Amino acid sequence: MNAVVGSHDLLLVTLDTLRFDVARELAAAGRIPNLARHLPGGVWEERHAPGSFTYASHQAIFAGFLPTPAAPGPHPRLFAARFAGSESTADGTFVHDSPDLLSGLAAVGYRTVCVGGVGFFNRRPPLGSVLPGMFQESHWEPEFGVASPTSFEAQVSCAERIVTELPREQRLLLFVNVAALHQPNWFHLPGATSGAGDSKATHAAALEYVDRHIGRLFAAASSRRRCFAIVCSDHGTAYGDDGYTGHRLGHEAVWTVPYAHFFLDQGAAR
Secondary structure, three states, X not given: OOOOEOOEEEEEEEEOXXXXXXXXXXXXXXXXXXXXXXXXXXOOEEEEOOOOOHHHHHHHHHOOOOOEEOOOOOOOOOEXXXXXXXXXXXXXXXXXOOOOHHHHHHHOOEEEEEXXXXXXXXXXXXXXXXXXXXXXXXXXXXHHOOOOOOHHHHHHHHHHHHHHHOOOOOEEEEEEEEOOOOOOOHHXXXXXXXXXXXXXXXXHHHHHHHHHHHHHHHHHHOOOOOEEEEEEOOXXXXXXXXXXXXXXXXXXXXXXXXXXXXXXXXXXXX
């Protein structure tokens, strides 16, 4: 990462609440082609979330603790704050002297921008200001939130404006928290009703919706220079698995998440 930071723009996308099993199945079935063509080998990497709900997981991610590979470690990290005794800091790790990755990147010249999605990014209550407040610039509108059937399209349009307005020489860390997978998501499946509620099938339909538009985000992020992208879930969610519903609980459906990182060459196609 020491060769990437400073020379590349950076894109971090959290597909909020996306389950690993659903992501894996859709990639294998060819139902998310725009994401799958960027996944190494066309498959998601299975990882363990650093938290069981959005706030906890993003606090960890923003400190450099990305989801951990689901195999015995230690696993070298891409980013890390300088910390004596860290077993996951390696020669290739970008090490900074700030308490979080965002301020660490800002210190080496990056503009850090957040396009929020779920309520922890809406800046309405004080708690909703903590995570976006870590960025130099943050954006949130009701159209970006969980209740909007067109949330991701609106977020991508915002990201496109951000990139267009930024001076070309300015390095960028663009973060997008995608709300579309989070409950409620029933409206993404044709024929579904609010009365029937959300399910793994509506969750999958929401991921297909995101896939239809994510090419625009990749194109914007790589429009000025080569971009290093991280796309992952912050945690999964349960739809009746072993009697559990939702997240902020210790179940495999919650702690197992999809992860990928890859390069986007300048001018990546939509």
